[in-house]
Amino acid sequence: MLENEEVDPEILLGLLEARFPAFPQQFRETLPKMDKREYDKNFTATLDTWKSFFDGRKEYLESNNLPTELSAFCAKQCEKAGEGGDLSKQDYTKLQEVLRFKQKD
Numbered sequence: 001m002l003e004n005e006e007v008d009p010e011i012l013l014g015l016l017e018a019r020f021p022a023f024p025q026q027f028r029e030t031l032p033k034m035d036k037r038e039y040d041k042n043f044t045a046t047l048d049t050w051k052s053f054f055d056g057r058k059e060y061l062e063s064n065n066l067p068t069e070l071s072a073f074c075a076k077q078c079e080k081a082g083e084g085g086d087l088s089k090q091d092y093t094k095l096q097e098v099l100r101f102k103q104k105d
Helices: 009-019 022-036 047-063 069-081 092-099
Strands: none
Touching: 009 022, 022 047, 022 092, 047 069, 047 092
16 A cells, blocks of 8 residues: 555654554564465464454453444454465465455455
8 A cells, every 4th residue: 555655664664663662573574475475384373363363352342232343344354365265374464465455255
């Protein structure tokens, strides 16, 4: 998205460093993997792990009368990103195929 606007990601990361010090370094380490679009190597967390987390929130949210729409949406995006493969063998960065590159339904 930033590249479409010709904005250097380092500008955003530099601004984030003051507010969220750990995030920029993690993002810098993740960018090369995202650029290569290799989702079946060097897992940080799998789509299955993320989907399980979001699915697991449902009962808690419901029991506390809190909205479930966001966690349901996130779980669905994990499913969409992993279609045609084993979610436990694909890195979470594959979410960019749905959220960034508009992978077809």
